[in-house]
Amino acid sequence: MSIPSKAERALLSHDELKAVAATHHPAIYDLDRSELRDLQKQLRSERGKARTLARQKRREVRGKSDARGKSFPGTAEQPLKRKQVFANALKRVNREIERLETVEARTAHVEAAHRALAKLRAAKFASPPSDKTASQGMQLRESTKRRQTLPRSKVGSVLKANNVAQAIRDARPN
Structure with missing residues (x-):
């Protein structure tokens, strides 16, 4: 389920919102692969923190554990929604990294195909040597x-x- 940008602003702090905003449509295309990897690590750690907090809150509600620490920051009211925001942002980053890798692989394949075609065309139109010369290695000789x-x-x-000859050989005693 997607979460509107307005809801993201309400759930996240300023620094977290900056990281998540970089994963939205026009901004994500400006990032190169290394920046995307860094953003991926940051979002994974934020998602992990939110997941841990959500699990802890769930355990507290069920009465399975005591509250951790004195109090959580103000952004902890809706830990599951925060985790979802980070998970969605991480999905966008992962898709963009995969898209970049696909584009790079496709261009590499196209370049390799062009090189192979050039080699094939060069081999088709190569003229055979006119006569036998020294230092050319083994040469085909006419029979x-x-x-x-x-x-x-x-x-x-x-x-x-x-x-008849075979029949005579076959008829001989061993």
């Missing part, structure tokens, strides 16, 4: 063997001769 072609009329007789 000097002539390809033997068998006339079609002989193919069948050669196969038949192989079959």
Whole structure:
């Protein structure tokens, strides 16, 4: 459930309100990643304090524990709402950090794809070396063997001769 900014001003102190206000729509885009990380740590600690206070108040109401300290500050009347304000602000910061990481990953992937495409295009249009030169490593040499072609009329007789020779070998005693 979202909490209006006016209610946030009523629930938080000036310093806390400054931190939470930095997480709202136009202001959050001005922060870089390190500032967002610092703000995330601060909001987590504030949320933890508010959570602890809310749990303590709940225990006091149920009669499970005594009141802690002499008295709580004036902002402790609604500890659950305060915790909710910090939790919502933390969610906004986490989403913004995730969005920044996604954008960075996407740009990295696009750049890698562009580099791969450039390499592929360069490889397609590369001309082979014109002649054999020294210090170029192993070079492909054209085969000097002539390809033997068998006339079609002989193919069948050669196969038949192989079959006969195999049959003779198979017929021998071991």
